[in-house]
Amino acid sequence: MVRWTWGCVGVLLALSLAACDDPPPDAAPVSPAPAATSAGWTAPPLQLPIVGPGDPCPVTEPRPWSDSDLAHRVLGPGPLYPVADYLAGGALQLRDEDREPDGTYTKKVRWIGSGYTGPVLVRAARIDAPGSAGVRFSYTGESRGDGYHAVLSQPDSDLPATTTVSGPGCYAYQVDGATFSVTVVFRAVPATSDPS
Numbered sequence: 090m091v092r093w094t095w096g097c098v099g100v101l102l103a104l105s106l107a108a109c110d111d112p113p114p115d116a117a118p119v120s121p122a123p124a125a126t127s128a129g130w131t132a133p134p135l136q137l138p139i140v141g142p143g144d145p146c147p148v149t150e151p152r153p154w155s156d157s158d159l160a161h162r163v164l165g166p167g168p169l170y171p172v173a174d175y176l177a178g179g180a181l182q183l184r185d186e187d188r189e190p191d192g193t194y195t196k197k198v199r200w201i202g203s204g205y206t207g208p209v210l211v212r213a214a215r216i217d218a219p220g221s222a223g224v225r226f227s228y229t230g231e232s233r234g235d236g237y238h239a240v241l242s243q244p245d246s247d248l249p250a251t252t253t254v255s256g257p258g259c260y261a262y263q264v265d266g267a268t269f270s271v272t273v274v275f276r277a278v279p280a281t282s283d284p285s
Contacts, residue, residue: 146259202246212236
């Protein structure tokens with residue numbers, strides 16, 4: 090009789106423990122945590138170079154890109170790169186038709202991601218004088234007060250985007266992810282007509 094009682098108690102105890110693992114019928118289902126989100130990740134502070142009056146803009150040199158179907162040249166060490174092909178003559182060419190009603194200029198500058206998945210924050214600023222700048226990916230992410238946030242879900246990304254600047258000058262992007270932080274410097278200049 091004692092064996093049976095302890096056996097019943099053991100079965101009842103096992104059943105009650107298993108029942109405790111199940112949520113009550115009216116509880117909301119628990120969603121699995123996303124594999125790559127910006128939750129819990131804090132980007133480093135914005136630390137862009139400063140260019141003094143009359144000093145040359147320390148432009149990041151373009152480097153060749155291996156897949157010429159995507160780009161010929163990119164800027165920076167990556168793994169998220171602005172495509173240098175959009176900066177004719179090494180600079181963002183500002184035309185009258187690029188001017189927004191608020192006086193800023195918006196230009197297409199595509200980005201390429203290679204070998205990285207996870208959160209990114211892209212910030213931009215003028216570094217030689219007062220002014221403003223920003224980046225916006227066309228199909229992913231969102232603008233927030235501190236820059237443009239996105240989560241890259243594929244290790245290789247082709248990201249149509251625009252860069253907005255307040256006018257001619259020296260600018261920099263700070264590109265941050267969970268495993269990297271890089272700065273890319275570029276110029277914006279008034280477009281010149283092509284002599285050819």
